[in-house]
Amino acid sequence: MGIVLDGVDYAVMGRPILQGISLALDEPRIGIVGRNGSGKTTLLRLIAGLVAPTTGRVAVDGIDPARDRKGVLRRLGILFQNPDHQILFPTVAEELAFGLRQMGQEARAAEAAVMRLLEAEGRAHWAGSATSTLSQGQKQYLCLQAVLMMEPGTILLDEPFAALDLPTRARMARRLSSLAQRLVTISHDPEAVVGCDRVIWIEAGRVFADGTANEVLPAFQDAMQRLGAGDADIDIAG
Numbered sequence: 044m045g046i047v048l049d050g051v052d053y054a055v056m057g058r059p060i061l062q063g064i065s066l067a068l069d070e071p072r073i074g075i076v077g078r079n080g081s082g083k084t085t086l087l088r089l090i091a092g093l094v095a096p097t098t099g100r101v102a103v104d105g106i107d108p109a110r111d112r113k114g115v116l117r118r119l120g121i122l123f124q125n126p127d128h129q130i131l132f133p134t135v136a137e138e139l140a141f142g143l144r145q146m147g148q149e150a151r152a153a154e155a156a157v158m159r160l161l162e163a164e165g166r167a168h169w170a171g172s173a174t175s176t177l178s179q180g181q182k183q184y185l186c187l188q189a190v191l192m193m194e195p196g197t198i199l200l201d202e203p204f205a206a207l208d209l210p211t212r213a214r215m216a217r218r219l220s221s222l223a224q225r226l227v228t229i230s231h232d233p234e235a236v237v238g239c240d241r242v243i244w245i246e247a248g249r250v251f252a253d254g255t256a257n258e259v260l261p262a263f264q265d266a267m268q269r270l271g272a273g274d275a276d277i278d279i280a281g
């Protein structure tokens with residue numbers, strides 16, 4: 044089944060942001076790379092159903108993510124770039140229970156599921172901790188656990204390593220690689236998608252290259268280095 048985008052265009056007030064995107068994504072590890080402003084986050088938002096395409100069709104395991112919000116919650120989890128934008132609750136246990144409550148589970152069952160998860164992760168003592176006191180890496184880890192609570196088949200990761208120091212990044216990479224879920228990783232950094240089965244390079248709102256990591260990443264890296272050698276962009280997007 045997987046993720047299907049069929050002839051997708053997305054425009055804001057007539058300005059095209061993404062154009063002619065047709066992709067069928069069902070590999071276990073998918074990377075989406077592109078420079079700043081190329082349209083990666085917009086693509087993620089379309090897949091997640093946070094915005095609907097202007098033309099064309101998006102389907103996640105056969106459902107339209109913009110229309111069936113409940114259905115998509117069970118299929119797709121999102122780890123946003125900044126955990127501070129994702130964490131809503133004062134304590135770790137409340138944050139972890141939120142998704143299950145949204146999916147209709149009653150409070151006591153959700154609480155028990157949260158404790159089971161924290162115990163399995165060796166972090167039962169985190170339950171009552173204030174989310175605001177966690178480090179950036181711990182917050183990112185909490186957001187990942189909150190997504191995993193809902194047992195989605197696919198997780199969308201937006202720049203998952205951007206705010207992490209090297210040891211935390213290594214730990215997060217290890218945790219992610221052990222997951223059974225399909226992962227779609229969006230990044231401007233080729234390092235973040237090195238092990239992927241398939242890498243899609245988005246340039247100026249279009250699919251510029253699509254292949255294995257070995258096929259796509261060397262060319263992407265070359266192009267980014269060439270761009271970096273030139274002067275800064277002086278045009279303002281929009």
Ligand SMILES: Nc1ncnc2c1ncn2[C@@H]1O[C@H](COP(=O)(O)OP(=O)(O)OP(=O)(O)O)[C@@H](O)[C@H]1O
Pocket residue numbers: 055060077078079080081082083084085086231280281
């Ligand atoms: N709602 C919106 N209104 C106006 N412009 C938008 C909107 N959403 C995205 N854009 C524009 O579309 C382009 C692509 O944005 P997007 O955030 O998808 O890029 P990106 O590849 O994720 O960039 P970055 O790596 O910098 O996060 C940018 O020029 C952005 O300014």
